[in-house]
Amino acid sequence: MPTQAVNLADKLKLFDELWAPKVVGSFNGHDLIVVKVKGRFVWHSHPDTDDLFLVLKGRLTIEMREGAVTLGPGELYVVPRGVEHCPTADEETELLLIEPEGTPNTGDPATAAPKPKI
Template structure:
């Protein structure tokens, strides 16, 4: 057992919208991800979606409203709510999701999550 250095994990890759698993908590993946630009509109029918901004700023766009998050802020998108994260500049996030949750809401279009 040892501490996980999130900044170090984020420094180990450059790709955007490609979450990396850095640990597990119960049946959840703890992931870091670099984001820039617009992600696809999607929802998760079976789980909420948690976003914690470590660095930068993102908007969580939903059909009814947009929530802006800055470093140190988090937001939970309730399950079934269509949304897309948008980052005008690169931002770094911590995401917690049940293991094997497709990041696009659809296994056919989801990225494979690498463990680092």
């Protein structure tokens, strides 16, 4: 059992890559993930799980076919399972994601980024 807090800012300082998720912990079968993003991701969906985005720094717009939501620091949004979405950030943005272990970030294991633990 770890006896040390996870400092998200310190974890985010360990890498510069964009759209490269890193696992910083786990919770009831879910990965706790930090990621830096900028630009536009791909349109995708997750048929079996919701998708939680929490903005730590910057701004994120989550485009959906039905509309879009824009988040700033301290704001979160849950994309319901099966809803096609495309995250976009005009500036470098830092996120915390919570998702079931092994969830592919693109919705497709063949195109998903690896998620190493840091």
